[in-house]
Amino acid sequence: xxxxxxxxxxxxxxxxxxxxxxxxxxxxxxxxxxxxxxxxxxxxxxxxxxxxxxxxxxxxxxxxxxxxxxxxxxxxxxxxxxxxxxxxxxxxxxxxxxxxxxxxxxxxxxxxxxxxxxxxxxxxxxxxxxxxxxxxxxxxxxxxxxxxxxxxxxxxxxxxxxxxxxxxxxxxxxxxxxxxxxxxxxxxxxxxxxxxxxxxxxxxxxxxxxxxxxxxxxxxxxxxxxxxxxxxxxxxxxxxxxxxxxxxxxxxxxxxxxxxxxxxxxxxxxxxxxxxxxxxxxxxxxxxxxxxxxxxxxxxxxxxxxxxxxxxxxxxxxxxxxxxxxxxxxxxxxxxxxxxxxxxxxxxxxxxxxxxxxxxxxxxxxxxxxxxxxxxxxxxxxxxxxxxxxxxxxxxxxxxxxxxxxxxxxxxxxxxxxxxxxxxxxxxxxxxxxxxxx
Amino acid sequence: xxxxxxxxxxxxxxxxxxxxxxxxxxxxxxxxxxxxxxxxxxxxxxxxxxxxxxxxxxxxxxxxxxxxxxxxxxxxxxxxxxxxxxxxxxxxxxxxxxxxxxxxxxxxxxxxxxxxxxxxxxxxxxxxxxxxxxxxxxxxxxxxxxxxxxxxxxxxxxxxxxxxxxxxxxxxxxxxxxxxxxxxxxxxxxxxxxxxxxxxxxxxxxxxxxxxxxxxxxxxxxxxxxxxxxxxxxxxxxxxxxxxxxxxxxxxxxxx
Numbered sequence: 001x002x003x004x005x006x007x008x009x010x011x012x013x014x015x016x017x018x019x020x021x022x023x024x025x026x027x028x029x030x031x032x033x034x035x036x037x038x039x040x041x042x043x044x045x046x047x048x049x050x051x052x053x054x055x056x057x058x059x060x061x062x063x064x065x066x067x068x069x070x071x072x073x074x075x076x077x078x079x080x081x082x083x084x085x086x087x088x089x090x091x092x093x094x095x096x097x098x099x100x101x102x103x104x105x106x107x108x109x110x111x112x113x114x115x116x117x118x119x120x121x122x123x124x125x126x127x128x129x130x131x132x133x134x135x136x137x138x139x140x141x142x143x144x145x146x147x148x149x150x151x152x153x154x155x156x157x158x159x160x161x162x163x164x165x166x167x168x169x170x171x172x173x174x175x176x177x178x179x180x181x182x183x184x185x186x187x188x189x190x191x192x193x194x195x196x197x198x199x200x201x202x203x204x205x206x207x208x209x210x211x212x213x214x215x216x217x218x219x220x221x222x223x224x225x226x227x228x229x230x231x232x233x234x235x236x237x238x239x240x241x242x243x244x245x246x247x248x249x250x251x252x253x254x255x256x257x258x259x260x261x262x263x264x265x266x267x268x269x270x271x272x273x274x275x276x277x278x279x280x281x282x283x284x285x286x287x288x289x290x291x292x293x294x295x296x297x298x299x300x301x302x303x304x305x306x307x308x309x310x311x312x313x314x315x316x317x318x319x320x321x322x323x324x325x326x327x328x329x330x331x332x333x334x335x336x337x338x339x340x341x342x343x344x345x346x347x348x349x350x351x352x353x354x355x356x357x358x359x360x361x362x363x364x365x366x367x368x369x370x371x372x373x374x375x376x377x378x379x380x381x382x383x384x385x386x387x388x389x390x391x392x393x394x395x396x397x398x399x400x401x402x403x404x405x406x407x408x409x410x411x412x413x414x415x416x417x418x419x420x421x422x423x424x425x426x427x428x429x430x431x432x433x434x435x436x437x438x
Numbered sequence: 439x440x441x442x443x444x445x446x447x448x449x450x451x452x453x454x455x456x457x458x459x460x461x462x463x464x465x466x467x468x469x470x471x472x473x474x475x476x477x478x479x480x481x482x483x484x485x486x487x488x489x490x491x492x493x494x495x496x497x498x499x500x501x502x503x504x505x506x507x508x509x510x511x512x513x514x515x516x517x518x519x520x521x522x523x524x525x526x527x528x529x530x531x532x533x534x535x536x537x538x539x540x541x542x543x544x545x546x547x548x549x550x551x552x553x554x555x556x557x558x559x560x561x562x563x564x565x566x567x568x569x570x571x572x573x574x575x576x577x578x579x580x581x582x583x584x585x586x587x588x589x590x591x592x593x594x595x596x597x598x599x600x601x602x603x604x605x606x607x608x609x610x611x612x613x614x615x616x617x618x619x620x621x622x623x624x625x626x627x628x629x630x631x632x633x634x635x636x637x638x639x640x641x642x643x644x645x646x647x648x649x650x651x652x653x654x655x656x657x658x659x660x661x662x663x664x665x666x667x668x669x670x671x672x673x674x675x676x677x678x679x680x681x682x683x684x685x686x687x688x689x690x691x692x693x694x
C-alpha cells in the first residue's frame with residue numbers, strides 16, 4: 001500500500017507519446033483531479049474575464065465556448081484557446097504535479113477514517129468546484145441545477161427501465177405529482193399569496209421544512225406509482241408501458257382541469273429555495289441510496305427479475321414485491337426531482353410534464369447506458385449539455401440530437417456505459433505506479 | 439413421515455391431460471429418479487411441485503404443509519428448490535450474485551438496509567458471501583465467482599444453477615436433467631457433484647434424467663412416466679427388467 005513519491009514512470013512504460021501521457025495520467029487519483037479542476041475554476045475567477053477579452057471574446061464563455069463555436073465560427077480559435085488555457089492545461093498540470101501529494105492524502109483519508117469521511121471530502125471538493133464555476137454567471141448555476149435534477153430523474157428511471165427491464169413512461173407524471181405536491185405545500189404553508197391566502201406557518205421556517213415538502217411530493221408520486229403498479233405488475237409484458245403512458249396523460253389533464261392550482265396556466269410563487277447546495281445534496285442522497293440499493297442482494301433481485309423472472313421466483317425472490325418496491329422507489333425520486341425543479345424555476349405548468357419531458361428522460365437513460373449508475377450520470381449530463389449547446393440551432397436541434405441517438409443505438413445498443421458498475425471504494429483509492437501494481 | 443408427499447395429482451392443460459393421478463413419496467435424504475419418454479409430463483410434475491402452475495387436482499404435502507396454492511418463491515423458501523432443464527440463468531449477473539440472490543428469503547436487513555447501507559446489512563451481506571463462496575467451492579467453480587455467467591462454458595453454467603439452488607438451503611432438491619447436453623467429462627464431474635451434495639448436505643434429491651447410467655447409478659427408487667401416468671416404480675434393477683418400461687421407454691436393447 002506504500003505510495004511512491006517519484007515514480008520512475010518513463011523507465012517502465014513504452015515509448016510512444018500517447019502511452020507516456022496515459023501512464024502519467026494513470027498516477028493521478030480522483031482527489032488529484034478534483035484539486036486540479038478546483039484550481040482551474042479559481043483561475044477562471046481571477047483572470048477569466050481579462051483573458052477572454054484579450055482573446056477577442058465578449059465575455060467568459062458560458063459553456064466551455066461550445067455555443068460560441070456554433071454561432072460565431074470566426075471565434076473558434078479564441079474559444080479553443082480559452083478552454084485550453086483556463087481549463088485543460090491547469091487541470092492537467094495541477095493534477096499531475098499534485099499527484100504524489102494527492103495519492104498520499106487519499107491513502108491517509110482511507111486509512112485513518114471510515115470510508116464516508118473520504119467520500120465527503122471528495123464530494124466537498126467537487127461541490128466547491130461546481131460552486132465556483134457557477135459563480136461566474138446565473139446561467140451556469142441554472143444549467144448545473146438542471147443537470148443535477150436530470151441525474152436524479154435518469155437514475156430513478158434507469159432503476160425501472162434498466163435494472164428491472166420493464167418499460168415505464170410515467171416519469172414525467174411522477175415528476176408533476178412531486179412538483180405540484182411540494183409546490184402546493186410550500187405555497188400553502190409559507191407564502192402569502194392570493195391563491196391560498198396568508199401562510200399557515202411563519203415563512204422563516206420555510207427553508208428548514210423545505211426538505212419535508214420535497215419528501216411529501218416524492219411520497220405523493222409513490223402513491224401515484226402504486227396506482228400504476230397494482231394493475232400492471234400482475235403479468236409481464238408491455239402492460240406497464242401502456243398503463244404508465246396513460247397515467248402520464250391522466251396526471252397532465254387532471255392538473256390542467258384543476259382550477260385551484262392554476263389549471264393550464266400553471267402554478268407560481270414557489271419560493272426559490274432550491275439553490276445549488278440544496279439540489280446538490282439531494283442529488284448526492286439520491287445517488288447514495290440508489291447506489292446502495294443496486295448493490296444489495298435485495299436490489300439485485302431487480303436484475304434477476306429482468307433476466308429471468310421464473311428463475312428468480314424459483315430462487316425465493318418475491319418478484320411482485322420487488323417490482324412494486326422498485327417502481328415506487330423510482331417514482332419517489334422522480335417526485336423529489338419534480339419538487340426541486342419547481343423550486344428552481346418558481347413556476348410550473350402541466351405542459352412541462354408531457355411527452356417532450358418523457359422523451360428527454362428516456363433519451364438520457366438509453367444514451368447513458370442501462371443498468372449503470374455512472375452511465376445515468378453521463379447520460380443526463382451529456383444530453384443536458386448537448387441540448388444547451390445546440391440551442392442556437394433552434395429547430396435543427398431536434399434533428400441533430402435524434403440523429404446522434406440513432407447512431408449511438410446502432411453502435412452501442414445498450415448505451416454508452418451500460419452494465420458497468422463503479423465501486424466507490426475503488427474510485428477513492430490512491431493510484432499505484434503503473435507497471436508496479438500488485 | 440415422508441418429506442414430500444404428493445397424492446392423486448392431476449393436471450390438465452386445457453383439454454390435454456398432462457399428469458394423471460400421480461403419487462410420490464420422498465423420504466429425507468433419499469435420491470429418486472423420474473424417467474420417461476419426451477412429453478411424458480416429467481417437467482410438468484416439477485413445475486407443479488414448485489408452484490409454477492397449480493395442479494388441477496390433488497395435494498402436495500411438504501413437511502406436513504400443503505404447498506398447493508403457494509407462489510413459487512414461497513415454496514422455494516419452504517425448502518423445495520430446483521434447477522431447470524434449459525438453463526435459466528440471469529445473463530447479466532455474476533456467478534457470485536447468482537448464488538447470493540438465492541438467499542433472498544433469508545435476508546433480514548430489509549429495505550432500510552438496502553437503501554441506507556446499515557451495518558446490519560454489511561454484516562449480513564458478508565455472511566451471505568461466505569456461504570456463497572463455500573457452495574461455489576463445493577461445486578468446484580469458486581475461481582469463476584466474479585465472471586458474468588454468459589461468458590462461461592456450459593458445464594460451468596450447469597454447476598452455477600446447482601450452487602444457486604443449494605444456496606436457498608433446500609431440504610429437497612429437484613434436478614431437471616442435470617447432465618443434459620454435457621460431454622462425458624462434464625458428465626462425470628456433475629455426477630460427482632450430485633453425490634457430494636447428497637453426502638455432505640444430506641438432501642433429498644428428485645431428478646429427471648435421460649441418461650440411464652446417471653439414473654441407475656444415483657437413484658434408490660425410480661419412477662417411469664408415460665403419458666402422464668406412472669407405469670412403473672421400483673429399484674434400478676426392477677425398472678431395468680420391467681417389460682412395460684422396456685416397451686415404453688428403454689427399448690429392447692437400450693439398457694445402458
